């Protein structure tokens with residue numbers, strides 16, 4: 001196993017790192033302040049600074065870098081810089097770590113933010129030429145955003161076979177009914193398409209009952225009933241929506257891959273996306289550790305710098321060790337994905353999905369404690385980062401489900 005980046009990835013890592021430190025970090029506070037201000041006035045929108053940053057990043061070729069190697073060449077030929085850089089998961093992972101330093105904002109600057117990245121991968125892998133032309137191209141171009149609508153308020157959605165909202169073929173159309181929630185991204189004014197997962201044939205076997213369909217956001221019958229808060233924050237301007245679908249009709253051609261094939265898509269979609277999430281969280285844990293050290297060195301209590309009080313030095317050491325262990329685990333999962341695809345990395349991807357958010361939550365919590373009351377305030381990014389780590393213990397499947405996968409694969413070895 002060799003984790004050293006390819007020459008192209010090393011060059012991009014330097015560019016992304018510099019861009020994040022010099023262009024994004026200095027304006028992140030102002031960006032969030034402006035978003036909150038307009039949201040308080042009832043308008044969810046990205047402030048102009050975002051567009052300027054995106055143009056600048058794109059001009060440097062720092063655009064769609066998440067695109068998987070097997071597709072980026074084709075897309076580079078067709079769309080120039082839209083095509084990413086032909087990076088493997090292992091090569092992209094350190095870039096995602098740098099983007100993660102500024103939660104939510106930085107990934108979007110590089111057109112590499114969830115849930116668009118996962119949806120773009122679905123379209124790349126499973127979309128027809130028409131679906132790609134209609135939705136993938138504007139997503140790659142950064143003109144629109146998207147949402148993934150699977151989770152439902154009325155059923156335990158950690159078991160995806162429970163989904164009961166329906167997507168039933170009726171002649172040349174698919175008729176969609178039901179209610180989804182936690183649909184991340186539907187609050188954004190540019191969100192134009194939803195990837196919807198619904199029950200198509202209740203008689204089929206558990207893993208062939210569900211179908212994925214592309215639903216334009218403005219289709220009659222699609223209503224965003226409300227936006228949910230996460231630990232009292234609305235994550236404007238992206239948001240997490242509860243969405244009702246009331247006799248929504250879309251052409252049959254909007255089905256992805258085929259009727260009853262939602263699970264096949266879900267399996268192909270999730271490996272790389274989880275590596276991205278985890279590496280971004282490692283970037284956040286690094287920021288938390290830096291902030292903890294700087295705060296601990298700069299304030300004095302009981303005659304000593306706070307960093308030297310009690311067990312604080314040990315806490316710093318523990319955080320460093322936890323972050324480095326987690327990073328190696330993620331790089332291992334990325335390498336296994338590169339070697340043999342999602343089925344080759346089932347256990348490793350579930351392992352990181354448990355280890356990294358828990359690690360990040362603890363490291364960020366330690367940093368909050370070292371900051372005293374300030375750590376819980378909006379004056380530092382720590383509270384937002386903690387919420388993000390906490391949410392990722394549920395989003396993309398709760399810890400327990402991923403532990404279940406690791407345990408099943410481990411036990412199978414000894415049957």
Ligand SMILES: Cc1cc2nc3c(=O)[nH]c(=O)nc-3n(C[C@H](O)[C@H](O)[C@H](O)COP(=O)(O)OP(=O)(O)OC[C@H]3O[C@@H](n4cnc5c(N)ncnc54)[C@H](O)[C@@H]3O)c2cc1C
Nearest residue numbers: 148149150151156157158182183184391395396397398400
């Ligand atoms: C910030 C955020 C963003 C999200 N974004 C999206 C999105 O964009 N699209 C989308 O479709 N969904 C999204 N989700 C939803 C998320 O994927 C679900 O919340 C998650 O899959 C769990 O489903 P549930 O909430 O129905 O919990 P339930 O299925 O009701 O589970 C509740 C709890 O039961 C326990 N449990 C469940 N299964 C097991 C098991 N096998 N073993 C032991 N205990 C178990 C766990 O403690 C679990 O947390 C998001 C969630 C959050 C918080």
